[in-house]
Amino acid sequence: MNFLKRITDYHKAQIFNLLRYTSDALIYAFLPLFFHSLDLSTFYTGALLASVPIMAIVGNLVMSFLCKSNKRNMMLLKILMPIEIIACSLIGFFSNFVIVLILSMVMNFCNSSFYALLDGVCSSISTNEKKNYAGIRIFGSIAYLFSSFCGGFLIDHINYCFTFLIAGGVWCIDYFLLYTFNDIENQMKLGDEKEKEPYVNPIKNKQFILYFFFYILILSASHSTDTFFSLYAKDVKGISSSNYGILYSSMILTEIIVMFIT
Template identity: 25%
Template structure:
């Protein structure tokens, strides 16, 4: 039965489009803001690492708050308002110690916006009998648009105005949120008892280990790509073009895999994606100009695009619905939180000590390690295990069957 509001999907698409503008700023232009304040590569790496560390706690706390108070919309309003306030404070800060404190609080509000947005989108898509990708893809389009728009805007205003641009985009997202339909609970509650059931599955453990290795390489690139471009003489608008090239390239891959991806098994696709990541980072290490790196960014579609859709598909296959939130939480820790903390902390020191070429060769090594892990599992894997649903879930499923 479809009881969705016809305007709900367009509003969520607009919201996804907008919030990825703040993602562009945090990923690409915050490091330039720090560099403009005179911070070293190690300091920039530390500031980047704070985000993944805070996200582990922030995602859990805000998820609990959302469940306790039976609202996602109101939590989202608080998060966006917090982003705006902390951006205003950061715009007035120049001391490294002060920025460490302020950016920590900023991240506490910033990171939970995305999993809660996914929750809204998944629920709305289910009610409207649509694919989640039809909403999520507008995030990629928004990322592409804002990457270029913000690049040109900051090339005119200067990187010192980065936080004011953040305030503007978060403010637009806040206005859109006011008109969105609220939802009372997440798709699936976090089940702490489910962690042990998940971690007993050898294939899942292997999968998370490979994801973690690949994620270290990816987060190293995320943290220092714009710094690399800046060192090669790229302006803010050229950096925008590099982000546009990567984000737009993933759109057709998302669409193709959502239609035809099921015809190819997951592990061969993950092996391919890991090889593409390794190739991408190798080419960045060899690049002589910012233009070369922009061209390399088009490999984002064959690396991240293939990996993201396939990894979510594999996780969905291996983890039943009752443990979806737990499985996604563990995946997020491996892909974003723990890997970002490690790569940001040690990546900054590696970049400073060894230079760009060796830094990216280290990233190549981690991507190849993940590729070997996926390949070895593909070769030696036995029957595909899945976690058996709890008896209560089995009984509920039986009740849903037609008589």
């Protein structure tokens, strides 16, 4: 713990993102394939796949009303993460449609909400320490690259359940890191007091409405692409989970290269 106290919040955020995205890739990069492996009817499988973008949108909408300050963002992170850990660790044990659907809805609600909050917290840390936010976010992309690469091999040689449990274990370690940030809550509180502005109804803002529908469109398209590409690779092209993990990690590598270029 003394070692952690000597590390700045910025570097802790880098470590947190590294562990967070490591587990995320082990679960969410292969979630459509897990749903498909349950051998449910086409309707049930479609419902499970649809739960991903739907709950992602719902999660972001709910958080938009709950996020009143940076201090509250930290509190919500500490609430959402253990719920997601439990759901992700359990889902691999079940093949019943109703149970898997409920766990999927919980997972994806928490997941989308979590990253919206995490980006805000990490941005505040970067601002407080006068450093670049990209220096934190790049650790997430690097973690996703290696984790998605390894995830396919774990699934092929062991199973989904064990892979999801590994992810849950890493998240447990990561969760306790949330409580080690030194002055982040006090610094955020001071920032919040300076930045308080009168409430404005977003519904009356035409730019907000335009952005809202654009956001839903992009989020839906992104999730749909990830979902159907994985099933296309598996069913049509006959690619194994191991090779799909390699293929997925190559796409993440492209993202990292673009981040460095820009």
